[in-house]
Amino acid sequence: MNIINASNKNSSNKLIEICNFKRGEVAARKAIKSNNFIKESIDQQSKPRGFKASLEKFSAEHFALIAEIKAASPSKGLIRADFNPPAHAIDYEKGGAACLSILTDEQFFKGHDDYLVAARNAVKLPCLRKDFMVDPWQIAESRALGADAILIIMAALDDILAKEIEIAAHELGMDALIEVHDETEAERALTHLNSRLLGVNNRNLATFETDIATCERISKMVPKDYLLVGESGINTHQDLMRLSQSGIKSFLVGESLMRQDDVKVATTMLLTGEKSI
Numbered sequence: 001m002n003i004i005n006a007s008n009k010n011s012s013n014k015l016i017e018i019c020n021f022k023r024g025e026v027a028a029r030k031a032i033k034s035n036n037f038i039k040e041s042i043d044q045q046s047k048p049r050g051f052k053a054s055l056e057k058f059s060a061e062h063f064a065l066i067a068e069i070k071a072a073s074p075s076k077g078l079i080r081a082d083f084n085p086p087a088h089a090i091d092y093e094k095g096g097a098a099c100l101s102i103l104t105d106e107q108f109f110k111g112h113d114d115y116l117v118a119a120r121n122a123v124k125l126p127c128l129r130k131d132f133m134v135d136p137w138q139i140a141e142s143r144a145l146g147a148d149a150i151l152i153i154m155a156a157l158d159d160i161l162a163k164e165i166e167i168a169a170h171e172l173g174m175d176a177l178i179e180v181h182d183e184t185e186a187e188r189a190l191t192h193l194n195s196r197l198l199g200v201n202n203r204n205l206a207t208f209e210t211d212i213a214t215c216e217r218i219s220k221m222v223p224k225d226y227l228l229v230g231e232s233g234i235n236t237h238q239d240l241m242r243l244s245q246s247g248i249k250s251f252l253v254g255e256s257l258m259r260q261d262d263v264k265v266a267t268t269m270l271l272t273g274e275k276s277i
């Protein structure tokens with residue numbers, strides 16, 4: 001029962017299209033990568049780096065940034081031409097990021113598994129595999145690639161599958177970032193999932209427009225023991241200051257950093273409002 005359920009009837013056709021494609025992709029991958037191969041790859045990986053722990057540490061002192069490595073998106077097309085995942089990873093780390101998020105979806109975001117591997121090898125930061133999880137098998141695959149955390153998009157999953165995916169992540173020592181877009185999804189996450197790491201995506205799935213007021217609205221219904229992450233459409237230090245008024249001190253930012261010539265300087269500017277720390 002991994003189809004979009006009734007409470008998600010407002011989800012965009014694009015998300016449905018992506019998840020349908022992903023199910024086909026997963027079936028094909030399962031045929032190629034045996035369980036033994038996945039198990040052995042996991043055994044050879046270095047231990048998961050604490051993703052949530054890093055956000056906690058950075059946000060206790062200032063702001064915590066999950067800096068995203070993203071070449072393109074369905075709504076924006078190509079975002080960065082001279083795309084170089086390990087170089088961007090190093091710039092993000094030097095610029096003061098707490099964690100990385102690396103798009104691995106090839107079909108819609110021009111990502112690749114290799115980008116995750118290359119970025120993670122280049123830095124010490126914990127890395128989120130940013131992809132569309134529709135099957136717990138992908139969680140083992142993510143750990144086999146080195147991922148420290150995975151994303152659970154509530155709009156794409158029913159409660160049972162979301163729970164299964166979360167359990168799979170925690171069993172492998174990874175953190176799960178739960179992503180919600182509205183009150184209904186937030187309520188489902190609060191009721192059914194254990195992870196205390198909740199991302200509020202400001203992007204409206206139907207129109208693709210972003211409005212950071214979404215974070216402000218949803219933050220009001222989230223208990224204090226959750227670590228909230230503001231996601232999408234966050235462009236400036238002022239945006240960080242504004243959302244911090246709602247208790248949000250961790251942020252997932254991609255496009256506004258990926259579009260800058262100097263990613264390191266842009267990262268520092270975003271975090272501090274100044275050119276150098």
Ligand SMILES: O=P(O)(O)OC[C@@H](O)[C@@H](O)c1c[nH]c2ccccc12
Nearest residue numbers: 068231232233234252253254255256
């Ligand atoms: O590039 P932006 O607007 O800073 O957004 C980053 C991130 O929030 C966005 O890429 C994202 C949020 N949830 C996702 C799910 C799948 C793919 C991508 C995403």
